[in-house]
Structures are given as structure tokens and as C-alpha cells.
Amino acid sequence: MGRLFFFHPIYFCARMLVSHRPEALLLLADGTVFKGRAIGAIGTTVGEICFNTGMTGYQEIFSDPSYTGQIMVMATPHIGNYGVKEGEEESRAFTIAGLVVKKYSEVWSRPGGTGPLDDALKAAGVTGISDIDTRKLVRHIRDHGAQNAIISSSVLDLDRLRSLLDGAPDMAGRELSSSVSTRTAYSIGPADAPHRVALVDFGVKRNIERCLLERDCHVRVFPMTTTVEEMLEFRPNGFLLSNGPGDPGAMPASVALVKAVVDTGLPVFGICLGHQLLAESQGIGTEKMHHGHRGINHPIKNLVNGRDEVTSQNHGFVANREQTERNADVGITHVHLNDNSIAGIRLKWKPVFSVQYHPEAGPGPYDSRYLFDQFIQLMEGPRPSAPATSAQTKTTTRA
DSSP states (O other): OHHHHHTOHHHHHHHHHHHHSOEEEEEETTSOEEEEEEEESSSEEEEEEEEEOOSSOHHHHHTOGGGBTEEEEESSSEESTTOBOTTOOSSSSOOBSEEEOSEEOSOOOOTTOOBOHHHHHHHHTOEEEESSOHHHHHHHHHHHOOEEEEEESSOOOHHHHHHHHHTSOOSTTOBOGGGTSOSSOEEESOTTOSEEEEEEESSOOHHHHHHHHTTTEEEEEEETTOOHHHHHTTOOSEEEEOOOOBOGGGOHHHHHHHHHHHHTOSOEEEETHHHHHHHHHTTOOEEEEEEEEEEEEEEEEETTTOOEEEEEEEEEEEEOHHHHHHOTTEEEEEEETTTOOEEEEEETTTTEEEESSOTTOOSSSOTTTHHHHHHHHHHHSOOOOOOOOHHHHHHHHHO
8 A cells, every 4th residue: 555655646746846846955144054945936035044833824924924034944844735715814915034844735725725825925925945854954943043044946056145144134133013014004993893992013913903803993003103193193092012023122213102102091902022112111121032932832821810821922032031020110920931031011000011922813722812801901991090109108198
């Protein structure tokens, strides 16, 4: 039976397609080289290499704006086998800089599928490489850290590729949200909905919008360059600070905007980059991680209720723990159980909170969707009161 399998027509055709794909090279900044076969668009692409451990959901990953500027390594061995389905993308197009996989399926099958992955990659101009040892590559990244890399199926000269790679900017210090933020404001949801949310778009995922719509919200999505005065004209009940790509420390204008949003006194909910910008606005610095958190099964501890959550994550920067602990106005609400990094904060005297992960994602469980309900409750309920000043305390004592 084993010998008959190897001569099956579908297997034979798939092997022929692989052998006819052009050669491709992957070069890392530390000099490590992988040779494979081209997938997607023929060309050359540069970005920071990272890996995602999710076993499903590659369409959502590739279209997540937070991955802008990054070459994605998929830890699961087979990619493309269920094609793509219209309506499951998280943005208008694939946003990754490049793709690295072990086995790339030329054959796809899925009820409701609308096309092969290869067509979507080519339409987005995404260059990739397959038929390499991704297990070895993932272990290399875990040992040596995220770094710049280059994929090419049009240039196979290593010296030339090294020259191109040397000129690529590092992720640290890069502002990338402006390349994916909406250029004009737009509204979604019924205008007479009971909750009005001003969503600041740093690279928002569509499922964040869907989660708000499911909770009877009228959402106005604003460009990241919008002033707080312009957003207040919308008469929002609360603000949502979206996810997005790049280094939050390289976004002083956005940090100032978030500080102004917090100062309105309205409820604020930050997700991923929105969480990092909130931390920066409160004087808490962010720092580059060794290789980041990217996957759909990351364990989080909710310090408020003591429960654990299985979460979807995608970030390469994190709030500084020491500075967070020293800030008397900020409380830590969630921690990552793998490395004890900050995964959620709240402002003690304002209706403001944020998380470092993606509660809008559905990695299997919906452990974190309660955070959207918490946001709704803040928009409906009373505001936390600020602590009494020393002068107020003395007056009360004399009375």
C-alpha cells in the first residue's frame, strides 16, 4: 500500500509542481542561510523574521496589520491546504513582508473556500520560501532572537543579498502604524446604537470591530492622526485604542494623543499596541523583546479574579515591569505565565484599562471576550473616583 501511495496521481502532480517552482534563498542578519523553493510573488523582500506557533488561522495571521514589516515563519508544517475564504481576512490585504513555510500545499480543499493561498499571496505581492527546515529555523530564532532577514527568488547571489540586508532598518525605532492606519474616518454599526465608540486606528483588526458591533455599538474609526477634539465631536461614550505594528517608543505624537484621550475622563480600552501606547502615556517605557509572543495558545493569569486564560498573541514589545510596579496610579491586572511579562494594566482612578494580547481573536476558546463586556460596562456605569488630595483630607478631618 505504501508503494501505491507514492504513485497516487494527486501526490505525483503536487511533487511535480514543487519541483518546477524556482529556487529561493533565505538569509538572516547573522549570516545563516536556508535554501528552498519560491512561493507567492517572485521577487525580493526584507523584514524582521519572527515565528507564529498557531496551527490554524494562517489567513488571519497574514492579513493582521500588526505584522507589517515582518517575515513570518509558520511553525505548523503544512500551509495552504485549506486555501482562503473571503470574509475571514483581518484587513484589506495580506500585510506580512514575507512568508517562510516547511510544506506548501498546491492542493487545497475547504467547504466555502474561495481560492488558493498562492493567488492571495501573489495579489498582495508577498514573496515567500518553502521546503526548508522550519523547526530548525524556529529554534534558531528562539536561541538568537528576532533579527532582520531577506527572502529572494529573483536574486540568488549571497553577496548582493547581504548588501541589501545590511541597509534594512531595525524594527526597534520604526514607526509603521501610519502605513496601515485608515486615511479617512468611517462609521460602522447602527447610528442609534446605545453605545458610541471612537476607535483610534493604529492598524485595527476587523474582528475588533465585529466584537463591538456584537455589543450594540456604533463605531467611528478614526485615523491615528486625528485630534482628541475632533473625536469628541462624535460624542463618544468611550475610546478604543487598537493594535498595530512597529515600535511604540518611536510614536511620540500617538503617545501624546493617548494621554489626551485618557484625560477626557471617558472609558478607554487598549489592545496590544494600544496597550503599549497607554503605558507610554503614563510614563512607563516599553522595550524590545528577545523574540516576542506570537501564537494562539499563550497562557495569561488574570490577577483580579485569579483565572487563567488561553489567548492569541502577537507582539515584539512589552511594558517595562519595574516602571509599571513603581507607578502608583497604575495597577497590573494580567501577567504572561511563560515569562511573567506585563499582559494587562488599569489606571486606578480612571475608567481605563488595556491588555497586551488579542481578546477579539478566537483561538478555540473565547476566554478573553469578557474584556469587551467590561468596556461596555464602564461606558454604562459610574466613573472611578480619584483619591482625596492632602488638602481635602485635612478639611475632612477638621470637620
